[in-house]
Amino acid sequence: xxxxxxxxxxxxxxxxxxxxxxxxxxxxxxxxxxxxxxxxxxxxxxxxxxxxxxxxxxxxxxxxxxxxxxxxxxxxxxxxxxxxxxxxxxxxxxxxxxxxxxxxxxxxxxxxxxxxxxxxxxxxxxxxxxxxxxxxxxxxxxxxxxxxxxxxxxxxxxxxxxxxxxxxxxxxxxxxxxxxxxxxxxxxxxxxxxxxxxxxxxxxxxxxxxxxxxxxxxxxxxxxxxxxxxxxxxxxxxxxxxxxxxxxxxxxxxxxxxxxxxxxxxxxxxxxxxxxxxxxxxxxxxxxxxxxxxxxxxxxxxxxxxxxxxxxxxxxxxxxxxxxxxxxxxxxxxxxxxxxxxxxxxxxxxxxxxxxxxxxxxxxxxxxxxxxxxxxxxxxxxxxxxxxxxxxxxxxxxxxxxxxxxxxxxxxxxxxxxxxxxxxxx
Amino acid sequence: xxxxxxxxxxxxxxxxxxxxxxxxxxxxxxxxxxxxxxxxxxxxxxxxxxxxxxxxxxxxxxxxxxxxxxxxxxxxxxxxx
Numbered sequence: 001x002x003x004x005x006x007x008x009x010x011x012x013x014x015x016x017x018x019x020x021x022x023x024x025x026x027x028x029x030x031x032x033x034x035x036x037x038x039x040x041x042x043x044x045x046x047x048x049x050x051x052x053x054x055x056x057x058x059x060x061x062x063x064x065x066x067x068x069x070x071x072x073x074x075x076x077x078x079x080x081x082x083x084x085x086x087x088x089x090x091x092x093x094x095x096x097x098x099x100x101x102x103x104x105x106x107x108x109x110x111x112x113x114x115x116x117x118x119x120x121x122x123x124x125x126x127x128x129x130x131x132x133x134x135x136x137x138x139x140x141x142x143x144x145x146x147x148x149x150x151x152x153x154x155x156x157x158x159x160x161x162x163x164x165x166x167x168x169x170x171x172x173x174x175x176x177x178x179x180x181x182x183x184x185x186x187x188x189x190x191x192x193x194x195x196x197x198x199x200x201x202x203x204x205x206x207x208x209x210x211x212x213x214x215x216x217x218x219x220x221x222x223x224x225x226x227x228x229x230x231x232x233x234x235x236x237x238x239x240x241x242x243x244x245x246x247x248x249x250x251x252x253x254x255x256x257x258x259x260x261x262x263x264x265x266x267x268x269x270x271x272x273x274x275x276x277x278x279x280x281x282x283x284x285x286x287x288x289x290x291x292x293x294x295x296x297x298x299x300x301x302x303x304x305x306x307x308x309x310x311x312x313x314x315x316x317x318x319x320x321x322x323x324x325x326x327x328x329x330x331x332x333x334x335x336x337x338x339x340x341x342x343x344x345x346x347x348x349x350x351x352x353x354x355x356x357x358x359x360x361x362x363x364x365x366x367x368x369x370x371x372x373x374x375x376x377x378x379x380x381x382x383x384x385x386x387x388x389x390x391x392x393x394x395x396x397x398x399x400x401x402x403x404x405x406x407x408x409x410x411x412x413x414x415x416x417x418x419x420x421x422x423x424x425x426x
Numbered sequence: 427x428x429x430x431x432x433x434x435x436x437x438x439x440x441x442x443x444x445x446x447x448x449x450x451x452x453x454x455x456x457x458x459x460x461x462x463x464x465x466x467x468x469x470x471x472x473x474x475x476x477x478x479x480x481x482x483x484x485x486x487x488x489x490x491x492x493x494x495x496x497x498x499x500x501x502x503x504x505x506x507x
Contacts, residue, residue, distance in 0.1 A: 055483075055486040056483070059484065065489060068484065069484060154484070155482075155484045155486075156452070156488050157489065196468050197452075198452075199487075355465075356465070359464035360464050364454075364488075
């Protein structure tokens with residue numbers, strides 16, 4: 001029996017799509033506090049303002065992250081959501097669950113919290129919505145002691161690392177994303193659970209440039225699998241595709257008749273760098289021009305495979321649009337070996353180099369991508385101890401002036417800026 | 427010779443006690459010992475949390491540090507902001 005009239009929310013149940021309003025009503029039959037979620041949201045729709053307050057001193061002992069405080073600003077009207085804290089639980093690598101684990105987690109959440117979940121948050125965590133302050137410690141005890149799981153990151157912490165399915169299911173994965181994600185999660189437990197940085201910092205691990213966890217767009221530090229030799233071609237399989245004996249795209253578009261496969265139209269003409277052509281019935285690729293878009297490999301997976309010398313590219317600085325708009329990550333290191341044998345030492349060196357600089361130079365609430373933008377890529381590259389490469393250049397220069405640093409000029413030069421400014425005011 | 431860990435911690439507690447706003451970013455503590463690396467200051471701040479001298483305060487998206495008595499004074503016992 002509904003506790004509140006919700007005519008505006010009821011509109012969201014109409015139409016063909018699943019509705020979160022229906023989901024909450026179903027959960028409210030089990031846990032009557034959930035009626036107050038709907039009641040408060042209906043009020044927000046009427047008032048055109050949120051009635052949630054967030055933040056505060058909630059958390060579990062010793063942790064500076066993983067819990068996000070939420071409170072109602074109208075608790076007298078909606079006591080069921082007076083405290084409604086969000087709990088972020090670190091998801092398993094690649095989000096592999098057993099049904100037993102999921103049932104145990106949901107039983108735990110219905111015991112201590114509202115039973116409402118968000119699977120998953122945009123960083124990848126299991127997000128559990130709605131817990132009273134006094135229930136946080138008992139929930140945390142059960143989660144860690146009975147289930148062997150832990151909280152994820154929030155606030156100015158290292159956020160919960162995430163990865164694609166990697167080599168567990170995908171033949172294109174150029175490194176073991178699950179091992180990398182798990183290893184770095186364990187290596188940086190302190191940074192995940194306690195604030196360390198000027199603002200949030202996210203890792204994501206994709207096994208190939210298809211980038212199934214959107215690392216390029218959604219992480220400060222994206223490790224994206226790549227190769228540095230040639231795409232491997234099976235010319236016999238190319239012929240089978242051309243003859244129509246193998247369905248293109250692994251059958252991904254088989255639900256409709258798209259006509260006969262046309263390698264020229266569907267593969268060669270769509271190559272962004274025009275680096276492919278046919279010589280007779282053989283497919284040729286100028287690999288020096290390949291930008292790893294993955295299109296040809298995606299369309300003809302039995303004929304084309306990533307090269308054999310595999311590793312990853314590291315891109316830094318993606319973020320959402322809070323300040324200065326959204327931005328993709330910038331390619332910093334085109335190729336790096338990623339190996340569990342040396343405990344991902346190469347990757348860790350790059351991470352800690354960035355952190356040491358950003359913790360010192362970054363302003364409060366400034367993402368590393370914003371710091372890079374503020375100081376400029378040339379400065380960032382210098383800090384990282386890297387030589388500039390063509391891939392660092394986004395577009396041909398439009399500024400005709402060239403500035404040289406003293407150490408870049410043979411013999412150097414002396415320049416006293418203060419003396420100069422006496423004669424030429426800035 | 428640089429400051430000892432205990433001297434830095436004492437400076438951090440003083441900073442958190444006297445700062446106009448009760449909540450401080452970890453970066454606000456860097457000046458307590460400009461010779462120390464930011465990571466060391468972060469670790470000392472977290473040590474102070476373990477000792478109960480500081481506590482975490484979260485805005486939801488950013489985590490800050492504060493003296494427990496100053497936060498409770500401002501927010502009441504429930505810590506609601």
